[in-house]
Amino acid sequence: MVQIEELKQKVAALAEEGRARLKEVASPEDCEAARVAFLGRKGKITELVKFLPHLPPEERPEAGRLINSLKEQFQAELDRRLRELKAQEIEKKLQEEAVDVTLPGRPVALGGLHPSTQALREIYRIFLGMGFQVFESPEIETDEYNFQLLNIPPDHPARDMWSTFYLTEPGLLLRTHTSPGQIHVMRRFAPQPIRAILPGKCYRYEQVTARAEMMFHQVEGLAIGRNITMADLKGVLVEFAHQMFGEGRRFRFRASYFPFTEPSLEMDMDCIICGGRGCRVCKHTGWVEILGAGMVHPVVLRNGGYDPREFTGFAFGMGPERILMLKYNIDDIRLFFANDLRFLEQFSGGLR
Amino acid sequence: MRVPLSWLREYVDIPQEIEELAERLTLAGLEVARIEYLGPAAQAREGKREQGSQATLTWEGIYIGEVLEVKPHPNADKLVVAVVDYGKGPVESVTGAPNIRVGDQGQKVAVAEAGARIIDAYAPEPKPVKVKAMAIRGVRSEVVLCSEKELGLSDDHSGILILDREAEVGRPLAELLSDVVLELDLTPNLARCFSIIGVAREVAALTGQRFKTPEVKWHPQGPPISGQVEVEIQDPDLCARYTAALVKGVKVGPSPFWMRRRLALAGMRLINNIVDITNYVMLEWGQPLHAFDYDKLHGEPAKRIIVRRARPGEKITTLDGVERDLTTEMLLITDPEGPIAIAGVMGGLESEVTESTRAVLLESASFSNTNNRRTAQALKLMSEAAARFGRGVPPELAVPALKRAAELMRELADGEIASGIVDVYPVKQREVELDLEPREVERLLGLAVSPPEIMELLERLEFACSPREGTIRVRVPQHRLDVSCPADLVEEVARLIGYDKIPTTLMADPLPRQERNRSLELEEQVREALVGCGLTEVITYSLTSLEAEAKLDPNSSPEGYLHIANPLSRERSVLRRSLLPGLLETVAENLKHHERVAIFELGRVYIPGEKGERPREPRRLGLALAGPRSRLSWHEKPRAMDFFDLKGIVEELLLRLGLEGRFERTSHPSFHPGRTAKLLIGGEEVGLLGELHPRVRESLELELAEPVLAAELDLEAILARAAPVGRYKPLPQFPAVLRDLAVVVDEAIPAEKVAQAIRAAGGGLLRELVLFDLYQGPPVPQGRKSLAFRLRLQAEDRTLTDEEADALRTRIEARLAEELGAELRK
């Protein structure tokens, strides 16, 4: 018969031995070996069960608890050690996986919108906010729509203002401005009030130089109602220009002439390049023209189907390319349709 | 229009600074494009701009002098002693200028007397010095004869400035040479300002100064013109008025210096006193005039002027020596023998005023501006006269200008004016009277202006105003042809008030009904999709050439195109029918700088209309790719983009638009016969995509090793089918089962056919089918290919069992074997 005291000594010794063993393990494999050595079927702790039959029956439950407690304790320590080792192993592996973070990243093919498209979108955005809607009209126009209905009869001296490409088909031409869209929109909506933006390509019979293109975009604006004034026109244009060019710019309105507006005006902005002191871009005036506008001529209102005694309206026209040239100090309009990616990609990130 | 200020000042006082005046004019619509300063004005301006670093001169104490005598210097070989008179008796000046030599006399020079300030010609930086009387090598020099540099006119100090012989001795030099020229950019409505008087009227109204109405003198001395000149207007529709004066005994020679100076400043070529006078009066009044050599005209006993349209086949040699073919719509001035001038455009060579001319028939007439424009344009003869007549010259201007010119010929060419004038005036200038309701001003401008204020402003511009009940009756002055409706008067009011005085308001008018532009929104969505695919948008010219188009479409014929009647060049002579030529030209250009080009264009093409219909302008979408798939990097070997890169983009676009497309192999002369597909949506062909044929690449100078891919899609057809509303499908409730399937088929069988067979056999349970491998080569037998698909199987109402999935796969395999002779690949 053995005494329980003897068992207690063995448990204490094995606990000590187990801890010593676990201290030495260096890998999950070692851990497994230690587990087998202590908790396996023939393990040292498992083997303690063999003592039980030799104990007096009344001491057996206590002995059982002692052995179980030792098992649990060893198992817990073993698990803790295993977690530790695994963490170390992962850490080591990650260290080995280190890359040279200064190497260039994998290239992504970035596309971008043409700057003119971006300027058009910006213009749409600003005017949509003021209740204008976008409409389109044809690029191939008739003399009637491009000129006559806009108060420019044949052989009118104002025709010199637009050098025109004519088609061989009689009466047809490439629109020289987006203004014929005014008539299209008016005839569609008369006598309802209108707030419209009409974008599109226009063409001029002009030798292509750094300052003149034979093709360009224009955006026409038109507002017609019973209570629309030149003061409203100024308000809309100032709001537009502030949003387009940023706060803090100065603007002025000059009397001008377009056959389809009366009174007519042109809007100037202080030169961005020189800040108004005078430079080549502003021809030493300190001002650059940004758009033309005016109150819709009574003849045009009538041609569109509106009674000029009841209705008034304003119209304006601007060039997205010109706006970009002013904003970004682009000195050659040909860049827009030369489509050199070295130019276009500068705008891939959007207009700022 | 170039306006010398000294000339303008004859008709209006200008108390303000030039810049201030220029701004006022610009804001009122007379755009001052440039201010040109001459003489000390330029100096003063420079000085101001350079903050005093440049010397400023006033030319005070500098006069016009005459060289009376040049004597040798007793003590110096290189110096001379000039005796000059500048209005204060003879004085001596020692000078070394090489252009004054012993024995010279009569030259007019600039004389700076003691105390005057001139530029020190020898200082390193230009700075003013005071002229002092001093002895030079023993001879006393009282005054300095100035060089251009000393006067601050230029850097030239190579000799003294020799003035025009006409210069008046004793007058200040500044009177002769100092001036400012305003260069005006005038819009077509400002025809009246193509004259000094017209500009003076504007300046007066804008600055509140008085317009000094020119006084028209008339001192005829000769026998009456009647009996010597007869005028007949046969086409009064083109000639409202013809007036003529006769000046006999003229001496043709150079004009006086003051006139030559003004004409030169105004940019006019100098001819002789008679022609110069007609030009001078034209610039002054805006009325073009013509002087005929009276003795070269025909008609007995009186010379006969007949104003009529040209007859068929008629010709005239104009002053520039060019023989002109005339059309029967052109208006001529003729005599009984034939044409002597193209009315209001250019005179004839035969009746030209020359040195031997003794008598001048002076014409001041009024011609139809539209007819004049047409004639000048047809003959490409843009004379100063035509520029004015084409914009409109009021008939009422004819007589004052005629008299002014005749008087100048009397004064400056010793002429004798025949008494009376000829004045044939079949179509009187209409007097325009308008009723302006004062509230119209506020209705248009958004600024209330009181009736008295409106009248005061209009009267400054010489409109005669009288208040009526509730309106103002306004009589338009005869020199204004541009005012025909109340809105024109409102503009005049606004111009004089200043546009800056008009308030800036937000529109109070009710907002019209808002309507979205679906078509534009979709177009923008397409752009977004393509940018998302890594493409850059380009915009190319709508105008192209048949040759460029034929490179891609060899079957194109000229009739299919809209042609420009007046092309700038052959390269831009027709409207495009395809985006591809422009797009591929852009690729070629960019390949000079980039190895990879991936671009798209969304734009219109232009199709001639059917009989009587307007042309169509449908939108197309063009895509072009060339070069490696991605930019050069250390990550992977560069791989060239191929057909499937292009197709992938098209598929992505369709996906985003909610469309399903089908691709079928097709052929096109410009594309690779084996690598070209047409895109079908709903059975309709809506586009073409493929690899360019090497022949086409060569013709486009696309010389690179990798293929060039291009597509052109009919955007109208595609967008018309785009799902109007995106639809939502509920998420599956039961898990999916994946099965892979590898089959070997004949290489001629298109993958799509295999996929279709799988779909047909798979039925509703087959939710997704992806081809993930294509293999040819051992162990797959020659002429066969292996395709591997992943099948995603899923039921809506239950979890699919493995047995069901396997059974389905077996069914599919059986069908493939049966229909396509497919074998399973293990």
Ligand SMILES: [Zn+2]
């Ligand atoms: Zn500037």
